[in-house]
Structures are given as C-alpha cells and as structure tokens.
Amino acid sequence: KAGVTQTPRYLIKTRGQQVTLSCSPISGHRSVSWYQQTPGQGLQFLFEYFSETQRNKGNFPGRFSGRQFSNSRSEMNVSTLELGDSALYLCASSSGLAGGPGDTQYFGPGTRLTVL
C-alpha cells in the first residue's frame, strides 16, 4: 500500500504570495490532518478533514485554509505569505478519526516551505 504522499516536497515563495500544498492519503483513509512544524513552535495542528468536512481546527489565522475532495485528497492553501510561515508542513491520514482510540495516523514526509 502506498503511503501518504505530499507535493511538492520543497517550495520557495516570496512574501505576499499564496501557496497550495497537496496531500494524497493512504487509499481508503477518510481523515486528513495538516500540521505546521517549526524549530521554535514545534508541531502545531492546523486542521483535520473527515469525509470532506472540517472536523477540528487549530489556532491559525484565516490565511490558512484547506479542503478535502471526494477522493479524500486534500489541499492546504496559505494566502498572503509571511516570513513566519516558513516551515515544514506535514499531512497525516487515518481511516477513522485522527486522535481516536481505534486508529493510527500515518504521516507524509512533509513539504518544506521557505518564504523569502
């Protein structure tokens, strides 16, 4: 079974631009979660989608948005990029609820975003 794939793996953007990151979950998984990881802030939860509906949301500004398609693939969009958005963005999938007792979350390798 193929793992979680994220594209692109590396991205360089300038301040003010917008970016879209893509995540393909493991086949059959309906939950996709997004995380931002930085050396200073650690691992920060962005949001979780389950069957195309946003179930949980972290404390990020409205510039960060996401969506999930009917095939469970998910995209994350960041508008008006700031220098502080430079981070590793991780996507994870699970068949059921991400933090539920009956499931395991599988992570992709991440997209490294650099904002200049």
Add this chain to the structure above:
Amino acid sequence: AQSVTQLGSHVSVSEGALVLLRCNYSSSVPPYLFWYVQYPNQGLQLLLKYTSAATLVKGINGFEAEFKKSETSFHLTKPSAHMSDAAEYFCAVSEEGSNYQLIWGAGTKLIIKP
C-alpha cells in the same frame, strides 16, 4: 483544557543505557495517549498508544510506556538505547469530549552517545 508537557527538549544517553522520556498530561476525562517518533527528514511514525486497555503499553522498536493516572504521566522507556533510536519523540493526548483532537507536546530530541 488538555495540555501535554514533555520534560527536556533534549535528552542524551549512552548506547546501551536506559532511555526515559517524560510526558505529563492534563485532562479532565480519561485520555487517549500517544507517542510518535520522527527520524531526521521524515514524517512522524506511531510508536505506541494507550486507549484504556492495559496500562503498560508495548510499542515498536522495543519501546514501552506506562499510563499512571495518579501521576498524570505516560513516560516512554526502552531498556537499552541503540544508535538508531536517535530521533525526536512527541507525546500527544486526545479525548472524546474534544472531538479526539490531538494535543501535542513540544517534543524531545533523543541523542545517543557512542
């Protein structure tokens, strides 16, 4: 509100020594607890999880963790460290009442000395 505290941003042990990574949580209801590991330049991987069955949970790569309700702790241990254990370890908690949203600790980098 739930929170997770991992004591020590860096822990250094000698190869062959005991590994102990500390995790304390706050939760008003029975929690679900997780340990994940992140090897350099990779995503996270589940090591083990506590879901209210046995309090001593065995995971992959020889790791185990014990849920201690009275101490609100879920420390991760391994009897004998191996060089390949060098990685960052994250503790996380969720509860049913919060929609199972995972709350993450800050992570602990495990350094193995030869």
